[in-house]
Amino acid sequence: MRLWMNEQEQHTHEPLGTAVLDYLRDQLGLLGTKSGCREGDCGACTVLVGARTPQGVEYEPVCACLTPLVALENRHLVTVEGLSHGDLGPVQQSILSEGAVQCGFCTPGIVLSLTGYLLCATSLTERQAIASVAGNLCRCTGYESIRRAARALVSSLPALEERGPKRFAQLAALGAWPRSFLSIADDLPLVANRQPPARPPARGTLVLGGGTDLMVQRPSAVRGSRIVLASSLAHSCVQKRGDDLAIGSASTVAQLERSALLLEEVPRLSHIVSLIASPQIRSRATVAGNLVNASPIGDLAILLLALCSKVCIESPKGVREVDLERFFLSYKKVDLRPGELIVEVLVPRRGPRRLLSFEKVCKRTHLDIASVNSACAVELDSDRIVNARLSAGGIAPVPKLLEATSQALVGSDLHSIDIAALTKTAQAEISPIDDVRGSAVYKRLLLGRLLLAHIESFQKQQRFSGGHS
Secondary structure: OEEEEOOEEEEOOOOOOOEHHHHHHHHOOOOOOOOOOOOOOOOOOEEEEEEEEOOEEEEEEEEHHHOEHHHHOOOEEEOHHHHOOOOOOHHHHHHHHOOOOOOOOOHHHHHHHHHHHHHHOOOOOHHHHHHHOOOOOOOOOOHHHHHHHHHHHHHHOOOOOOOOHHHHHHHHHOOOOOHHHHHHHHHOOEOOOOOOOOOOOOOOEEEEOOOOOHHHHOHHHHHOOEEEEHHHOOOOOEEEEOOEEEEEOOOEHHHHHHOHHHHHHOOOHHHHHHOOOOHHHHOOOEHHHHHHHOOOOOHHHHHHHHOOOEEEEEEOOEEEEEEHHHHEEEOOEEOOOOOOEEEEEEEEOOOOOEEEEEEEEOOOOOOOOOOEEEEEEEEEEOOEEEEEEEEEEOOOOOOEEOHHHHHHHOOOEOOOOOHHHHHHHHHHHOOOOOEOOEOHHHHHHHHHHHHHHHHHHHHHHHHHOOOOO
């Protein structure tokens, strides 16, 4: 396998399922990338991965502990050592000046996250700079100094050039990006948006999406498997197709966040995505991976259920479509037969009066797994609800569409809904259990509060739009 690592082209015969973290530390002796939680939660192992697209090289932060080597083929891997090219750059200098380093264990990941932000940000803002390090935990320095460093970085730099070669050259002139990296784009092969092959992968092959679940649950099995990336079997873009949006099953959460088509159809998407994992995980986690994992509290699954989505499943026998609420059979079991793959998710396009709300309760506002999450989409005729879909997670063995509660919303006036009656209907549809994220009683209480939050969100959205969604 071939990749570019910092300034050099590399060839490796390591198993393709090897974690990039282990390759860097054990095989190359590059110890700046730290081994922390190995679950993608701390950000100490953050690296940047660049891929050449028709728009130029695009870099994203990823967790090296959850990224298999195969995902780096024909990519540019940047570690903290690659940024050491003489004097301190503006990222390192802002961290030093604001006292945002103590033991230093988390610092390389923070440096890479902020550098990735400079490479891909649409503009420099304090809020976005701070959000870029949301996936980096620190156990000793305290977050206020890290926030100060992000603010200092933004205030010290001029306006950014447009993304791409001009931006890279500007950052190189400012000392934030090595000049030697500017020629990497000439060496990287173009990463095309591939379509499904004529034949499925051979029996015994592991089809891997982002790996953000399997690399935690079964790292040894992934390392020893013959791997085919989902991105080589299905496309990873959002397309208009009749009355639907067709989302490629290999699309990552970060790609959904950048899709102009999806942002048009789901105006609140940026807020929703900010509640789903960290920037490093969003760069790897795929749509199909979230659905096939079948977690009862999978955030994407809950959102897509409310949007009346269908999954397109392909096999040598052809393609079949399944309503997403029928795809989840029981705990961790889905309607996917041997030899079948999810290739697309179809989402009906937005009507002129559709409102959407997504709510999530967890111990931390961001990056955490929910105790209960919920999404609700309604269509209005004036103030009357004419269609509704309410979904929730953490309250059943599967991501669940609350069909009776959804139907109970239909015909209601948005400003005079009987919340008590609606909550009673919802309580009859759910079956939560006691677990580490809360008792069954607590989860029932949470769902009732989230129903109220949905209604309040719809009322605010309608007021803001002057009565039009």
